[in-house]
Each structure stands twice: as structure tokens, then as C-alpha cells.
Amino acid sequence: MSGNRAVVYSKPGSVEVRNTDYPDLVLKDGPGVNPLNVGRKCEHGVILKVVTTNICGSDQHMVRGRTTAPSGLILGHEITGEVIEVGRDVEFIKKGDLVSVPFNIACGRCRSCKERNTNVCLNVNPDRPGSAYGYVDMGGWVGGQSEYVMVPYADFQLLKFPDKEQAMEKILDLTMLSDIFPTGYHGAVSAGVRPGSTVYVAGAGPVGLAAAHSAQLLGAAVVIVGDLNAERLAQAKSFGCETVNLRENDDLAGQIDQILGSPEVDSAIDCVGFEAHGHGKSHGEAPATVLNSIMEVTRAGGSLGIPGLYVTGDPGAIDEDSKIGTLKIRFGLGWAKSHTFVTGQTPVMKYHRELMMAILSGRAQIAKAVNATLISLNDAPKAYQDFDRGVSRKFVIDPHGLVK
Incomplete structure (x- = not known):
């Protein structure tokens, strides 16, 4: 398979949907990628077909030009997707699994991760503890406001939904578990x-x-x-x-x-x-x-x-x-x-499983609370503008039109 489309920060106040590379199980050079992370092999990772990916207020800080984010950075750290490829070192996550991706990237091996402080993993960002997808100064891991994305350390990080059909019925709630x-x-x-x-x-x-x-x-x-x-x-x-x-x-x-x-x-x-x-x-x-x-x-x-x-x-x-x-x-x-x-960053893995159960049981109504609003990938630039104007919506991108 080749080809991918993604939401890209172009300049202050502007994002674009561009054609980009299909992801691989290696971190390649690109806008915002830390030079010490270039070439990093991720056989412990998976490729996801993105089912939903959300626009976050943290993304807006970059888009407004209020950070040092470089032009060309692929945005998006709130990711839910279906596993379509697994690295040779992945043992428990399987093709076809529907999963939530914590926005913190965490190795599962360092002292911080072992103490459940996955928000400050010591091994994923050469500059300082802690990392995230599609975010400035976070190691350069490619963002997930796209059709496909690579996620490392899959066995440790990914939250698998127990029933795909049930999960798709509640996907506007479950998509909020990533962040x-x-x-x-x-x-x-x-x-x-x-x-x-x-x-x-x-x-x-x-x-x-x-x-x-x-x-x-x-x-x-x-x-x-x-x-x-x-x-x-x-x-x-x-x-x-x-x-x-x-x-x-x-x-x-x-x-x-x-x-x-x-x-x-x-x-x-x-x-x-x-x-x-x-x-x-x-x-x-x-x-x-x-x-x-x-x-x-x-x-x-x-x-x-x-x-x-x-x-x-x-x-x-x-x-x-x-x-x-x-x-x-x-x-x-x-x-x-x-x-x-x-x-500090939220250690997502401390909470996401219990919050998933609150959603699946009907106890939590998070999509209703934040006014989740489904859009296409092509609608993302306008949604960024609307969000910046202060509309009370949480925009959820459906890159493949999979959500009913």
C-alpha cells in the first residue's frame, strides 16, 4: 500500500490537507523530527488505519504560531484506529484490533513507565522526558490527523476495545480516551x-x-x-x-x-x-x-x-x-x-481503561458533554478556523468515512 493524506501545519493561522508518505515501522526524517530519532526502528510498533482523530486545543497553540513548531509538521495526537500491520516484535496486539492510542508515547521499559508515569517516559524524546504524536519538541513522532499512522510500543501502549461492533456504536465517546x-x-x-x-x-x-x-x-x-x-x-x-x-x-x-x-x-x-x-x-x-x-x-x-x-x-x-x-x-x-x-502531561494509561468501562456501561457521556462533531479530513482546515473562533464543539475527524 502507498499514499497517505494528513493535516499539516503550514504557517501561523493555516493548516492544509496534503499528500504524504504512507507510514513505515521506522521514524524517518521530516519536519520536527529530532535528528537523534531519525532512523529509529519500531518493530515493536503497528500501522493503524485511522478511524477517528480529534482536533485538540493544544494543536491550536501551534497553529496560532504560539510555539516553535516548524512548517510541514503533521498534526494530531488524539488517535483511534484499526491495526492493519504489526511489527515482528508485537506479540499481543493483532491485525483487525480496534484500539485507542494514548497521546503520550511511552516505551514501557524505563523507570518512569514502570512507575506508571508514562507522561514522562525517558526513552522516546532525546531532548527531555515525555513525548507525543504530531507535537512540537516532542521527539518528532508523526501525527495522526491522517489516514494512516505508525504507533510504536504497541503491546504496552494500546488499549484494545473488547468488542469492535459495540465500540463503533460508541466511537464518538471512545475517541476521547486518547487524550x-x-x-x-x-x-x-x-x-x-x-x-x-x-x-x-x-x-x-x-x-x-x-x-x-x-x-x-x-x-x-x-x-x-x-x-x-x-x-x-x-x-x-x-x-x-x-x-x-x-x-x-x-x-x-x-x-x-x-x-x-x-x-x-x-x-x-x-x-x-x-x-x-x-x-x-x-x-x-x-x-x-x-x-x-x-x-x-x-x-x-x-x-x-x-x-x-x-x-x-x-x-x-x-x-x-x-x-x-x-x-x-x-x-x-x-x-x-x-x-x-x-x-504536566496527563499519564493517559493510568485512567483510560476505567474510563473506557465507564463509557461502555453508559455511565460516562463524554461525547455529549464536549459536543463531539464529526467531520471529514477535508473539513479539517475550516474546523481549525471555527475552533479558533471559539465554537463549542469537539471536532472529530473521520478520515475514511467509517463512522455511521
Whole structure:
């Protein structure tokens, strides 16, 4: 078989669907590929026919030109697919299996992986711990917003769905297992959400909506979602969240007080990241806003989950410090309130099996929560534009037209 089509970052503000190489069980040179990874043999890997692959807010950071991503980078780290070729070292995954791919690439052999910290695998990125498909400075593993993709370390990483027919019926939910659902769930777990908790979620984009739904699954009594976007807040309200509109009213603590009778919550989750904006009608970019505000509204002794993305290189930042990820955080406030902070990539494999079971049992309704919207591969450039304008949808690409 030859030929492949993929979504490619071309320049700030622009993606294209291009013809590209059919994947092989070796990592070849290309845009963003770390030179030390070129020629890396992956007989422990598989080739997938992509069934669904999602557009992520993290992709948008690159497409906006807010990272050092090179032109020509094939995007996509949220991948679900059917195995069509297996490497000679793959023992348990078979051709025909329908699988979810964790966005973290992990070898299963290093100390981090053995400690279930697959988000910081030591062997897949020559520059630093941790890697991902189709993402800047993550080793150069080719992205999966494409017709076909290579996935390494298949026996260790891949989550096989037990029944293909059942899985296809719930594919818009199951496609969220590669990143967004575990990421939102990790944010809620990291924030210490438990039965009876009051929770504030900063950001009503797809990850924020996933975090809010996860908090509900964990038994939270009240989940409050804050954003500047009324359409996204309406989506949060549609599945039982309280909401605060920070464009219309910049007093976050006051709005929480009106809902709870207290200006503080037990737990807070940052689902915005480094492109945060200040509050109010005349808001501007202020990358530390969310971190400072969640410290303000979280009670003493509470925990903060921070799945929102923060980077060490942002060429479009508002000041020189922010360009290298140095933000004006009120750390003294967090110290004084004895807050616990949890940051970094989500270790997807810690959660994806139990979340799969929650979906298959009907307990989790993640596609409904994030407003999953199916599109073709050709529709991807427009979907990126729509997503950047703030529509409340989680775009799911169906490259082969396999989803009913």
C-alpha cells in the first residue's frame, strides 16, 4: 500500500490537507523530527488505519504560531484506529484490533513507565522526558490527523476495545480516551475531587468540559465552570454545571459566593493554559490570570489540578519573561493557603481503561458533554478556523468515512 493524506501545519493561522508518505515501522526524517530519532526502528510498533482523530486545543497553540513548531509538521495526537500491520516484535496486539492510542508515547521499559508515569517516559524524546504524536519538541513522532499512522510500543501502549461492533456504536465517546477524557479526569483527580466536593473549572473548552464531566463522575456536589465565551458556558450548563461569565462580571469570587454562599471552592482545575486572558469586557492576554485566580478561590488546604498547557517557548508572548514560560504567579498566596499543585502531561494509561468501562456501561457521556462533531479530513482546515473562533464543539475527524 502507498499514499497517505494528513493535516499539516503550514504557517501561523493555516493548516492544509496534503499528500504524504504512507507510514513505515521506522521514524524517518521530516519536519520536527529530532535528528537523534531519525532512523529509529519500531518493530515493536503497528500501522493503524485511522478511524477517528480529534482536533485538540493544544494543536491550536501551534497553529496560532504560539510555539516553535516548524512548517510541514503533521498534526494530531488524539488517535483511534484499526491495526492493519504489526511489527515482528508485537506479540499481543493483532491485525483487525480496534484500539485507542494514548497521546503520550511511552516505551514501557524505563523507570518512569514502570512507575506508571508514562507522561514522562525517558526513552522516546532525546531532548527531555515525555513525548507525543504530531507535537512540537516532542521527539518528532508523526501525527495522526491522517489516514494512516505508525504507533510504536504497541503491546504496552494500546488499549484494545473488547468488542469492535459495540465500540463503533460508541466511537464518538471512545475517541476521547486518547487524550481529552483522561486529561480532564486527571485534572479532577489531581484537584482532589471527591463525593460532595465543590469544584471550579477554569475554561469551558473541550478539556474544561471533560474536566467538569469528570468531576461529576467523581461525585462532586457542585461544579462551576468559568469562561469568557457564552456559547461554551451554555454547553457546560447543558449537562448540569453552574457557570460564571467572566467577560460580563470579572469578580470570580463574588460569582462563586452567589452560587455556593461562600467565595471559595474545595478544588479548582486550570483548563486554559498559557494563552489565558484577563477577566472583564476589556480583557487582554495575561498568562498567569488563571493560576492566580484559582489560588484565590480555592480554600486553604485545597488542591489545584493544572492540565492546561504551559510551555517553555512562546514566540508570540506578551513579554520577554512569558516567551520562556516565566509567569508572574502569586506563589506566596498558594504557599500561605497550603495548596497542592499538580501539573504536566496527563499519564493517559493510568485512567483510560476505567474510563473506557465507564463509557461502555453508559455511565460516562463524554461525547455529549464536549459536543463531539464529526467531520471529514477535508473539513479539517475550516474546523481549525471555527475552533479558533471559539465554537463549542469537539471536532472529530473521520478520515475514511467509517463512522455511521
